[in-house]
Amino acid sequence: MLHLVIGGSGSGKSAYAERLMMEEPENSRIYLATMRPWDEECREKIKKHQEMRRGKGFSTIECYGRVRDLPVPWGSSVLLECMGNLLTNVFYDQNNNGRDMAQMVTDDVMDLLTRTRTLVIVTNDIFSDGLFYGVETEAYRAVLGQVNKNLARAADRVTEVVYGIGVRCKG
Numbered sequence: 001m002l003h004l005v006i007g008g009s010g011s012g013k014s015a016y017a018e019r020l021m022m023e024e025p026e027n028s029r030i031y032l033a034t035m036r037p038w039d040e041e042c043r044e045k046i047k048k049h050q051e052m053r054r055g056k057g058f059s060t061i062e063c064y065g066r067v068r069d070l071p072v073p074w075g076s077s078v079l080l081e082c083m084g085n086l087l088t089n090v091f092y093d094q095n096n097n098g099r100d101m102a103q104m105v106t107d108d109v110m111d112l113l114t115r116t117r118t119l120v121i122v123t124n125d126i127f128s129d130g131l132f133y134g135v136e137t138e139a140y141r142a143v144l145g146q147v148n149k150n151l152a153r154a155a156d157r158v159t160e161v162v163y164g165i166g167v168r169c170k171g
Helices: 013-021 040-053 083-091 101-114 135-154
Strands: 002-007 029-033 059-062 076-081 116-124 157-162 165-170
Touching: 002 013, 002 135, 013 040, 013 076, 013 116, 013 157, 029 040, 076 083, 076 101, 083 101, 083 116, 083 135, 101 116, 101 135, 116 135
Parallel strands: 002 116, 002 157, 029 059, 029 076, 076 116
Antiparallel strands: 157 165
């Protein structure tokens, strides 16, 4: 089962996704942490998320690149936190230049899905501000938008989180 959880910054999407995972068997909960600790702000966000999941029975796998070869036991319940960070890691990896990154990331996730019982993916809505950015940021946003569309089409459930409230969009 694939469940895509989308929301803006500070919307409560991470807490919502963790609540979903609490319905999964404790011995199968895996947290795929994708934020690379680039700076103090990142380290603070990582620390916040570690505190949020403390005592919830997650084992953590740090993933700063592609998810296709991760050692995820078959039948696990996986929370991928979050697609925006995962894509940033892939987007700026020089080994991926010239590739269709949206398709590559989508294919990787679909491969991961075949090995899981449940896959919950947290992703970002970075398209509602109405602003335009530099060429590189707009290219990143275009890829994230395509990945989000691809995953939403494939998902059994899609939920948008607004002010901590999950609004079901699909499933």
